[in-house]
Amino acid sequence: MRILLLRTWITNIGNGFIDKGARATVERAFPNAEIIETSGHGNMAAARRTKGLLPNLFSSRDEARYGRLYKDNNDSPIHGVTNIAELVDVDLAIFPGCILYEHALEKYYKVFKKLNESNVPVILLGAGGGDYSKDTQRYVRQFIDEVEPIGLITRDSDAYECYKDDIPFTYDGIDNAFFIDEWYDPPSANTDYDVATFDKIEAKVQSPRQLIHADHFPVEQPYGDIWQKLKKMKKQWGLFQQDNYFLSDTLEDYLFLYANTRVTHSDRIHACIPTLVYGNRAQFWFETPRAALFDKVLSEDITESPVSLDSSVISRVKQEQVNALQKASKEMK
Structure with missing residues (x-):
């Protein structure tokens, strides 16, 4: 099995700990899989390019509300970015980290659209949000409706309670960096x-x-x-x-x-x-x-x-997370 691990961007060192902790989780769950890591750094750079050196005049939530995941905007700078994720054939895509809000999801929309067209299932691993406001939840559910991920393993109970009924397999888990x-x-x-x-x-x-x-x-x-x-x-x-x-x-x-x-x-x-x-x-x-x-x-x-x-506690919950990822993958058709 070939697994695509969709990283976000390392301008914050902690994002790297999330990415590599996610890789360690995937390696434990699927020891025989080929893991292909790709970065979303270009997506983030393109999204910021139009602002240049000027102060941000609109919040990203305003952009998301009007941009609708850049779905209908072929002039968006993100539309022109090529991602390695679009150039490889895989059996499963995994998107880890603090991604359940527009800052991350809008930048990956083009990639998710391509994955959908290729019938590649998506699992959100160790996922959480920047906030859980009504606007954010509405935005995330729009993403879920369009991308149809097969699994959600959250990094905190707030995210689990918000979205546990929206995805076929959900699990109240821990942050990926606990595997670093x-x-x-x-x-x-x-x-x-x-x-x-x-x-x-x-x-x-x-x-x-x-x-x-x-x-x-x-x-x-x-x-x-x-x-x-x-x-x-x-x-x-x-x-x-x-x-x-x-x-x-x-x-x-x-x-x-x-x-x-x-x-x-x-x-x-x-x-x-x-x-x-x-x-x-x-x-x-x-x-x-x-x-x-x-x-x-x-x-x-x-x-x-x-x-x-407590070493016994963290050892147990990490194994439970690995088991949950294996179970989520069984939703693949």
């Missing part, structure tokens, strides 16, 4: 340290050890607006003035940090998840509905103090 330790086993560090990864807020973290300040936005977003560029420049200028500022263009370097830290403090969910799965402690410092994905695997509140994973 099966993709990469980092070497040991020669010193003790803690990590502070903050991209959204400023937090005063106290540590008895060396404190490494990591940045999860190492890659410039293509065609971003000038205000976002200036904001990023200001943030990085401040970080460069600190000791132990960390920036890299490889997932493995970040995973080394999180596998060897004693504690990670972060406003990034996907700085906390790898820290936890490698057996270390993490504290999450940001209020967002996406944090609900921790509820499945933690008995303590990760926003109150540093916590750790």
